[in-house]
Amino acid sequence: MTDKQDSLDSLLQAVQSNQLSISEAKTKLSHYDELGxxxxxxxxxxxxxxxxxIFGEGKTTSQIIDIISTLLVHDEVVLVTRVDHDKAQDIIAKYSHLEYHETARIICTPINNISKSKYYTSIICAGTSDLPVAEEAAVTAEVMGIHVKRFYDVGVSGIHRLFSHIEAIRQGKVSIVVAGMEGALSSVVSGLVDHPVYSVPTSIGYGANLEGVTTLLSMVNSCAPGTSVLNIDNGFGGGYNAAMIIKMIEAY
Incomplete structure (x- = not known):
């Protein structure tokens, strides 16, 4: 029996036992909630x-609060990306049971309340300046129930730092490589592991980096097979894709 069927059966049983009204059941069965x-x-x-x-950037605090309220009514996990510090404080004041990860700029259901996968994804970050994007990837994967191992500040300018962790990285099922500048770390990692690598270029770098465009093109032109490239600064996409792969592996 699928999770969807289980959910529907539980809903009908709740109506039958008068634990849930018909109008409440109709609300839970609706395809979307109209907030205007x-x-x-x-x-x-x-x-x-x-x-x-919820993509928080560009939304007002009140809009994010209203969307969170809808998700909580339906007992959903909450994940809000790209939330700055000031906006986050107002939201957390309203929903104190949620948590804010400042480096990742994410508001979410407490990570410790979410059961984790057997297998893990490695988050490999070139430098400290890339941490916001790396943490967005890491926290996204964790909220989705994935065990994460972090390997930070292991860029190619001191490649021995990467090699000291390579066996642990190889034991993961997916790697997410976050790097700016020339993005060389992506090709190095892809040439050392036997699993998929998601490369996330960041906008970190001097003028000719062109706010991440140079890094993006470098990663896209990698000679190492098994590499997929996300958009500039898209840590969320890297974390989400890695989570999908691990969930698929564990389903079989």
């Missing part, structure tokens, strides 16, 4: 395995 400024996709988890994620 947004239509919240309530069936995302059934289709893709994880609820709708």
């Amino acid at each position: 400024f947004a239509k919240i996709d309530l069936h995302r988890r059934q289709r893709q395995g994880f609820p709708e994620v």
Whole structure:
């Protein structure tokens, strides 16, 4: 029996036992919740395995609060990306049971409350300046129930730092490589492991880096097979994709 069928059976049993009204059941069965400024996709988890994620940048505090409220009504995991410090303080004041990860700029369901996968993804970060993107990837994967191991400040200018961790990296099922400048770390890691590598270029670098465009093109042109490249600064995408692969592995 699928999770979707289990959920539907539980809902019908709750109506039958008068634990849930018909109107409440209809609300839970709706495909989306209309908020005026947004239509919240309530069936995302059934289709893709994880609820709708809130992109916080550009949204007001009140809009984010309203969307979180809808997700909580439907007992969904909360993941809000790209939330600055000031906005986060107001949101956490409203929902004190959520937590804010400042480096990642993420508000989410407490990570310790989420059971983790058997296998892990490695988050490999070239330098300290790349940490916000690396942490966005790491926290995203953790909220999605994935065991994460972090290997930070192991860029190619001191490549011996990477080699001291390579056996642990190889034992993971997916690697996410986060790097700026010329993005060389991505090709190095891809040539040393036997699993998929998601490369995330960052906008960190001097003028000719072109705010990450140089890094992006370098990663796209990698000679190492098994590499997939995300958009500039898209740590969320790296974490999400890695989580999907590990969930798929553990389903079989």
